[in-house]
Amino acid sequence: MFPSRFRYEAPHSLDEAIGLLHDGGDYAKVLAGGQSLVPMMKLRFASPEMIVDINNLPDLAYHRADPDGSLRIGALCRHADLEFSNLLKTTQPTMAAAAPLVADPLVRNRGTLVGSLCHADPQGDWASVMLALGGTVIAQGPRGRRAIPVAEFVTGPFETVLEHDEIAVEAVVPPAIGVRSGGYLKLERRVGDFATVGVAVAIETSGTTVIRAGIALTGVGGSTIGATDAAAALTGKPLTADSIAEAAGLAAGVAQPRTDHRGSAEYKRHLVRVFISRILGGTIAATTATAERAA
Ligand SMILES: Cc1cc2nc3c(=O)[nH]c(=O)nc-3n(C[C@H](O)[C@H](O)[C@H](O)COP(=O)(O)OP(=O)(O)OC[C@H]3O[C@@H](n4cnc5c(N)ncnc54)[C@H](O)[C@@H]3O)c2cc1C
Numbered sequence: 001m002f003p004s005r006f007r008y009e010a011p012h013s014l015d016e017a018i019g020l021l022h023d024g025g026d027y028a029k030v031l032a033g034g035q036s037l038v039p040m041m042k043l044r045f046a047s048p049e050m051i052v053d054i055n056n057l058p059d060l061a062y063h064r065a066d067p068d069g070s071l072r073i074g075a076l077c078r079h080a081d082l083e084f085s086n087l088l089k090t091t092q093p094t095m096a097a098a099a100p101l102v103a104d105p106l107v108r109n110r111g112t113l114v115g116s117l118c119h120a121d122p123q124g125d126w127a128s129v130m131l132a133l134g135g136t137v138i139a140q141g142p143r144g145r146r147a148i149p150v151a152e153f154v155t156g157p158f159e160t161v162l163e164h165d166e167i168a169v170e171a172v173v174p175p176a177i178g179v180r181s182g183g184y185l186k187l188e189r190r191v192g193d194f195a196t197v198g199v200a201v202a203i204e205t206s207g208t209t210v211i212r213a214g215i216a217l218t219g220v221g222g223s224t225i226g227a228t229d230a231a232a233a234l235t236g237k238p239l240t241a242d243s244i245a246e247a248a249g250l251a252a253g254v255a256q257p258r259t260d261h262r263g264s265a266e267y268k269r270h271l272v273r274v275f276i277s278r279i280l281g282g283t284i285a286a287t288t289a290t291a292e293r294a295a
Contacts, residue, residue: 003041022165035111069175079108098184104192123194132200132214141166178204199275227251
């Protein structure tokens with residue numbers, strides 16, 4: 001299928017891009033990697049009258065650590081940049097685990113993490129990862145910049161709090177307060193597919209005590225689900241088989257899966273429990289070894 005007719009703009013400055021979005025009203029859309037927007041337009045699920053292509057704004061193509069340890073991911077940082085990032089491999093285990101599981105190599109070469117957050121697909125992998133990490137989206141519009149916690153960014157399937165004339169310029173992961181561990185596991189029907197079930201776990205420990213935890217679920221509800229009670233059940237104590245079982249049970253309890261051609265609701269809920277147990281089971285061994293080395 002062909003998309004409806006649209007006006008195409010490719011501005012060379014952020015201010016110009018924001019101005020175009022402002023003038024275009026609800027009928028203008030940002031184009032980043034195009035890996036979700038273009039298919040939606042070709043299927044006529046989206047028919048924007050104006051496309052504001054931000055690919056001429058190379059200043060947005062970065063990911064870097066600030067001196068305080070915050071990780072900043074610009075709006076043109078591609079999935080592939082994150083997949084092959086040494087910075088992620090050494091400092092962000094949850095993100096490093098997720099990056100190679102997003103779509104396929106072709107999509108990863110163009111698609112962006114920030115675009116994935118803005119698209120707000122309940123099956124998008126990055127939203128869970130960023131939610132588990134306590135991330136923030138920085139939006140810029142005619143009224144200035146604002147920071148929006150990922151937990152408040154998505155309001156429903158394919159809906160966010162972004163105003164029509166705002167551009168999400170970057171996503172930010174806060175600095176670690178302990179030793180980071182965690183992971184991302186995803187069941188997909190075939191490699192490169194969207195998640196039937198995805199689970200993001202981010203843990204920070206001091207010695208063997210968990211001092212910060214985040215757990216979020218992909219594909220098992222109308223939007224990304226933050227399993228806050230499950231994360232709280234891990235915090236303030238060492239990871240044990242009991243605390244892991246409690247967290248896995250609590251997370252499975254907040255999942256809202258639906259039975260479909262990919263599996264029954266009960267099967268998907270079971271997978272949430274299994275994935276959390278697997279990620280945290282691996283984490284116990286790693287945190288114990290790190291604590292022993294430090295002692
Ligand atoms: C075959 C295929 C398989 C896929 N599999 C997966 C998968 O397994 N897991 C997964 O998570 N995703 C998957 N995707 C989606 C992919 O990750 C997209 O790259 C991502 O969802 C959107 O990023 P983008 O940069 O391509 O955004 P675009 O397609 O350019 O935009 C998507 C939406 O976000 C808005 N937007 C984008 N950037 C900004 C911004 N900076 N500010 C404001 N609004 C913005 C656009 O206006 C549009 O509404 C798949 C896509 C395809 C085509």
